[in-house]
Amino acid sequence: xxxxxxxxxxxxxxxxxxxxxxxxxxxxxxxxxxxxxxxxxxxxxxxxxxxxxxxxxxxxxxxxxxxxxxxxxxxxxxxxxxxxxxxxxxxxxxxxxxxxxxxxxxxxxxxxxxxxxxxxxxxxxxxxxxxxxxxxxxxxxxxxxxxxxxxxxxxxxxxxxxxxxxxxxxxxxxxxxxxxxxxxxxxxxxxxxxxxxxxxxxxxxxxxxxxxxxxxxxxxxxxxxxxxxxxxxxxxxxxxxxxxxxxxxxxxxxxxxxxxxxxxxxxxxxxxxxxxxxxxxxxxxxxxxxxxxxxxxxxxxxxxxxxxxxxxxxxxxxxxxxxxxxxxxxxxxxxxxxxxxxxxxxxxxx
Numbered sequence: 201x202x203x204x205x206x207x208x209x210x211x212x213x214x215x216x217x218x219x220x221x222x223x224x225x226x227x228x229x230x231x232x233x234x235x236x237x238x239x240x241x242x243x244x245x246x247x248x249x250x251x252x253x254x255x256x257x258x259x260x261x262x263x264x265x266x267x268x269x270x271x272x273x274x275x276x277x278x279x280x281x282x283x284x285x286x287x288x289x290x291x292x293x294x295x296x297x298x299x300x301x302x303x304x305x306x307x308x309x310x311x312x313x314x315x316x317x318x319x320x321x322x323x324x325x326x327x328x329x330x331x332x333x334x335x336x337x338x339x340x341x342x343x344x345x346x347x348x349x350x351x352x353x354x355x356x357x358x359x360x361x362x363x364x365x366x367x368x369x370x371x372x373x374x375x376x377x378x379x380x381x382x383x384x385x386x387x388x389x390x391x392x393x394x395x396x397x398x399x400x401x402x403x404x405x406x407x408x409x410x411x412x413x414x415x416x417x418x419x420x421x422x423x424x425x426x427x428x429x430x431x432x433x434x435x436x437x438x439x440x441x442x443x444x445x446x447x448x449x450x451x452x453x454x455x456x457x458x459x460x461x462x463x464x465x466x467x468x469x470x471x472x473x474x475x476x477x478x479x480x481x482x483x484x485x486x487x488x489x490x491x492x493x494x495x496x497x498x499x500x501x502x503x504x505x506x507x508x509x510x511x512x513x514x515x516x517x518x519x520x521x522x523x524x525x526x527x528x529x530x531x532x533x534x535x536x537x538x539x540x541x542x543x544x545x546x547x548x549x550x
Contacts (some may be wrong), residue, residue, distance in 0.1 A: 202276040203239040203246055206260040213258025214239065218255045220251050231271050233281060233435035236260070255511075266314035269423045269467070271430035272437065277468040283408050283436045285329055286365030286384045293328045293365055294546050295438050296470045300535035301499030301543040303329040303367060303472070307313060308336050308344060308513035309351035312358070317506040319358045321520075325528035329385070329542045330355070330364040331501055335371045336513055337391050344512040352382035359384070367410055367501075380405040390415050390442060390477075393425050403432025412440040412474070419459060423467055439463060439471040441499065443478030452480030453516075455488055460495045472499035476517045482508070486526045487518060493534040499543070502527065 203217055216238055217344025218228040228245030242250055244266070253262050270276075282296030291327050295301045303532035304322035309332045319330050334351025336344060347354070352368065358365045365384035370376055372391060379386055385408045392398050402409050409429050413422045426437050441460060457476035463471045466521035475488035489500050505511045505518035519527060535542060 201243040201245060202263045202265055202270050203253055203259055203277055204261045204263065205239065205258050207236050209237060209258030209260075209470050213256070217253065217256055217259065219251065220256065221248065224248070224251065229271070229431045229433070231430045231433050231435045238271055238276065238435065245383065246260075249544050252457060253265065267466075268420065269427040271435065272426045272467045272469050273421055274466060274468050275333040277304055279468065280464065281435065281468045282469055283438050283472060285367070285408050291365050291384075292548050293543050294549070295498055295543070296473065296506055297498065298540060299498065299543050299546055300493065300531070300540040301329065301472065301512070302327045302531045303331050303501040304504050304519075305331040306333075306505050307476070307503045307511070307518065308333045309347055310512050312354050314506060315354050316361060318504050319362050319364060321504050321506065323362055323364060325504070325524050326531050326542065326544060328364065329550050330359060330362065330366050330545055331368070331387075331400070331503075332358075332366065332381075333513070335368050335369055337369075337371045337389060338513075349378060352379060356382045359419050370398070370402065373398045376401040376405050380407050383407070385438075387440075387480050388412060388425075393417055393422065396425075396428055399425055399428035403429035403434040406434070408436040408438065410438050410440055410472075411433065412442050413444065413456075413459070415443070415445045415453060417444070419462055423463070423520060425481070426467070426469060437469050438498075440474050441471060441478075441497075442474035442514065451478065455479070455491075457488075457491055459494050460492070460497050464496065470498040472501055473497045474501045474518075476514070478504040480517050482517050482519055482523055485517065485529060486523060489527055490530050490534060491539075493530065494538065496538060500531075 208357035224247040336346035367385035369387040473492035508515040508518040
């Protein structure tokens, strides 16, 4: 069961609902979004019905939810959500319906110069959010693992220089505070989608979260992972489809483009696509990006690098030159054909 509070509900109104629920042995999980607060209830439904929750001050509606995920379901939240990334003011960037958001940057932060140059490339192509990895979970323990805190500091400096808010991955719950200190949005990667302690820690951090789909995860499992974040009081979650593992070896992963409309019909959370990590090949990034725009994705996140051949991580999929110009053109022209505006037109409005 879910209690939807009215936009003008006070903290005291929320606390009163929680107190009522707990008085009959139930649990209440408060999640705050941009517009309103939602309270997920766990316990005996008959006891909850006896509380007459709809009559309490500040309560807009009460829903019985059949989906296993309560807080991220559209059953109680008919309109799709917009998540704003960045500090108050001119840096805030929206991700959600009616907007198409382009995120780009280096897969891994290597040096200040490389990161700034990649950020300038991304910004010139129309990107409004900078991506870059300071911590890199790699299949091989001998591969480049990222610069850690030094990488976060570089990202923060480049963010200040360009005005672009930053999204970066966190791989360990113990690192959440330091990553949240430097970044505007925390990314949970595919290998950590089911790291429930990390999901909860990210939910507690007070920053928007980008949750990538696990490489073998069903859509329901993915949404249940998002529920872990929402249950900690954070509804500012953006889902990222980045391909799933199949029998086909032509690409690194198989981009499940159908996940976009399926998720949008099921959950109110925004969903973007990562064509770079789906394909693992730069020649496929632009076609897959066009497909993501056409199917209604709320944005894309791609790798760019000033010198892909020397990149310490995922150089073969990083865009430069002609491919980046083609992607920029697609991101300028195609969103309007599906009723979207570029996020650059709404930066700072939230």
